[in-house]
Amino acid sequence: MAVPQSRSVWSRILDVASLAATPLAPSHYLELVSPLRATHTLNARVEAVHDEGDGTRTLTLRPGRGFRSHRAGQYVRVGAAINGRVVTRTFSISSSPDRRDGCIAITVKATPDGKLSRFLVHDVRPGAYLTIAQAQGSFVQPEGAPVRPLFVTAGSGITPVMSMIRTFVARGTMPDAVHVHYARTGETALFATELASVAAAHPRYRYVLVTTREGHGARARFDRAALDALVPDWQSREAWACGPQGMLDAVEACFAAAGRAQHLHLEAFHAKLAPRDAKATGGRVRFGLSRADVEANGQTSLLEVAEAAGIQAAHGCRMGICHSCDVTMVSGCVRDLRTGAEVNEPGIRVQICVHAAAGNVDLAL
Amino acid sequence: MTFPIVMNPETRDRFGAEIDAVQRDINASLGDRDRRYIKRMIAIQRGLAVAGRLTIYASLPLLPTGLPFLAVIGLGSFTLGIAKILENMEIGHNIIHGQWDWMNDPSINSSTWEWDNVCPADQWKHSHNVVHHTWTNVMGRDRDVGYEILRVNPTQPWHPAALGQPVYNALLALLFQWGVAVHDIDIGGMKSGKTTWEQERVKLRGVARKAAKQLTKDYVLWPLLAGPFFLYVIGANAFANMMRNVWSYMIIFCGHFPDGVHHFTEADVAEETRSGWQLRQTLGSCNIEGGALFHVLSGNLSHQIEHHLFPDMPSNRYPEAARRVRAICARYGVPYNSGSLTRQFGTTLRTIFRLALPGGGGERLARA
Structure with a gap:
């Protein structure tokens, strides 16, 4: 919980002033003219691209206001829209946090099945904007005693x-x-x-x-x-x-x-994507938030699987039109029961009333 | 109240499969072009909102000039009104439907989007996406049939209170966002014991919280900037809100109330299959014809039939879907209700006025 007493008068004034943009925030308007100043989302501008050879490229990124530096060894989530769809992956930062210009560099190798890596290596141009997140990861040097x-x-x-x-x-x-x-x-x-x-x-x-x-x-x-x-x-x-x-x-x-x-x-350093297997029928479904782990077949919707496991899942139409039952898929692969299309993009929101397991699935439900 | 066409289940399933193919083809072709469309629409809308508000302030130094002042402040509030219309219809309504969820973009997603309207998005999702879109035009289930205050179908029993419905209708048009905001409060359900006052009170609190922010924005914060001239800004903002109210009311009423639209009984849908649902959506919705700008300003709800068949298809694709759906309907002999705004809104108003009085069934059925 926030501690209200510690909030300055100024920040309260800003809160009230930002109501002028409700239901958005002033940052939504600011982003249109200055994407790096947005605070509701974190953007980065591609400042330079450097070819390292062998299908590898170093991108120099200028992170937006609000990016809190990083420790050497940490990684950052990078997102870009490819064919209209946002794909995010993590990349280790290859530059030092001591860089004077405030930029970070990521060095990306295009892998044959890497949607985002291929885009970053082959398609992205200086001046483009990507979304990023705060740096994360515990693969860092200890801050105290030096080690060998x-x-x-x-x-x-x-x-x-x-x-x-x-x-x-x-x-x-x-x-x-x-x-x-x-x-x-x-x-x-x-x-x-x-x-x-x-x-x-x-x-x-x-x-x-x-x-x-x-x-x-x-x-x-x-x-x-x-x-x-x-x-x-x-x-x-x-x-x-x-x-x-x-x-x-x-x-x-x-x-x-x-x-x-x-x-x-x-x-x-490889994102672990679940295999997209056209023959997979069913799998183990983990409902992480409900602490349930059940076996599901490939024909039963995940909503019915959840209900059979005693989970009260929010839902509406039960026919794929109202989006009341959408749940974030942490990992795994599901199949759209209407079209047969498989989806294995981690973090995507899945309509559980019209999707079934196509392999193991981990849902935030 | 019965289906206007006789279709055996096999034919109906073939009809449904063709409708499904339209959705499959268009969904498979979604990409960068569509993403650019919604991103540009959002940028235009935000630009118009800022421009409208600034123009309102720019009018204040002209106050002593009379007519020029009125022209500039009028232009400002009209621009703000257009911005609110785009925000509510082509952007908000459609994003909340999940039309843009395929982009996997956390900043344009039905689960988090909130719109510039006193109705909280989560309540709208229930009253509209769930109830109205599942039970479209089923008497007793679809609470959008007359919004529980208007008699728009002769099978709804007449009550002396219906005499006032031309007045209720006008008030609803002016205050439409407030009607939408309290629409998820299930008064009938409370009477029948399906829900309780405690449950419904939670929703009212949500409306109050959202409304407080909306009112603070338009009627306190922005007017304060004008100092002693705050009343002019309040007036201009009220005009913009009302302009949005009347326009969205008109477009939405044209979706399901014009002459020739069909209503259904619960018995009609008791054993409904997917293709039966598709047929009902087609028969229960009405399109409005017009130019490209008109379609955008209507949030593409002018393609109401396609919106009901494919509620989560990106709206910029409805014109293309409509050409195919119309051709499919023609081949299967399914009535496709499409007309000018004058025709659709005119017959809607006539029905509202006529059904203020008892009866009204015979000649309507004959016309349909």
Whole structure:
């Protein structure tokens, strides 16, 4: 609850004045002339795009008023309308929070099935506006005592670590750090030039580039033996790892076997989308807010599934016209019983009276 | 009260399948063009609202000039009235229907949208989206048939109070948003024990909260800016609100009350299938013909038939849907009630005046 006593007279005056725009807020009008000054939503302007090669691009974004900086290693939600539909995904910030211009950078690799990543890499132009949210995430350096970090990154999983390294450089606080980065080839390794020069200028930072397609043979994949060879003192380091799920699983297993699990920080960088399977019929439905977890078939509407589970779900027409029963789908895949179309976009609102489970579903109901 | 056409269930299902195909085709083609449409409409509406209010203030220095003052303040309040019409109809009503939910845009979504009207959006969603759109023109179920104060169908029993309905009708036109605001209060339900005063009081409190904000905006805060000339601003804002009231009343009354519209009994819909529902929506709604600007200002409710068949289809696609629906109806011999504003509103007014008196059934049925 807000503490009313602590509110200034000025903020009360602003509250009353903003009634002049009711049922909107003054920010809705301001946004039309100055999108970065809006407070009801957070926008960012694309200031520059930089091609990193290999289908990867760095976008420099100027966040709107109200963006509260970030810590190195955190990620931000970015949204854009593609074919009229807003798609949001999270991206690690690759720039340092110490940037003087107040901008943030995200480095995005276009993946074949990545709607938003392909849009950001191929279609977005400087001057475009995207929606963002406050930075989040606990994949960060401890603020207190310095540690001796080990970074294990692969592909575009390097982005949050890049933010950390740039921050060490900017602040002149480079610790005794080892950075093992996996890339397919030396040419496609993200930020390789910058990191090589950081290593040259900062003897305490050791950059180990492992190329998985050229020459590294048995050490080309992460495992215990490779780690022992590359970083003999890894067991005395605090580790941060970011990359594809397969690599993270290997890192996690290695640290768990050595009893060092509590010294490992992980960040996955692929949105986990439920598979869109035309043959899927039904699945487990989790009603998170009602704490119910039930099996559903592919023909019964989620509204009926909820009711059978004893959940009183708001509803109206029960035929897909009134939108009284719309519920946010946290994750999973549902099928429109009228058209047969599958939807797996996390965060989308689903008309539960005309949708059925097409695989496992997690609903905010 | 019976269906004007005889259609066997198989034919009706084929009719319904063709109607469904219209919806499927249009939904599949939604994209950037449609998003640009609603974003631009919202920007235009907000621009007009600001321009209208500023023009009202700009008129005040002209106060001593008489006629020029009236022209400028008139222009200001007319512009504000247009802004309110767009906000309530093409934008608010349609967003609250979920027509733009497909964009997955949290700032343009039926679950969070609130409109510039004293009726709270959540109550509107129940009285309109649920009750009216599900039970369209079913006597005793659809509370939009005469809004429980007007006798618009001869099967509604006559009562001496109906003698006053030309007056109630005029008052409803002027104060339409207030009628809409209290429409979800189920007075009949309280009498029959279906609901209680405690339940309905919660809704009234919601209306009071919303109305307090709306009234503060138009009749306190903005007038205060004009200092000693506040009364002129109150007048101009009241004109804008009333202009919106009368216009939306007129468009909405043309949706279901003109001559030739059909009403149904609960028995008619007892075993209703999806195609039966589609047929009822078609027979129970009336379109108004006009130009592109007229359609936008009506919130595309001039395509009432298509709106009832596809309540959550983006309104900018109704003209295209209407061409196909009309052709389907022609092929199946389903009456498609479409006429000019004069015809639709004229016959609506005639019905309201005629049914103030007892009877009124015979010749109407013959005409239909």
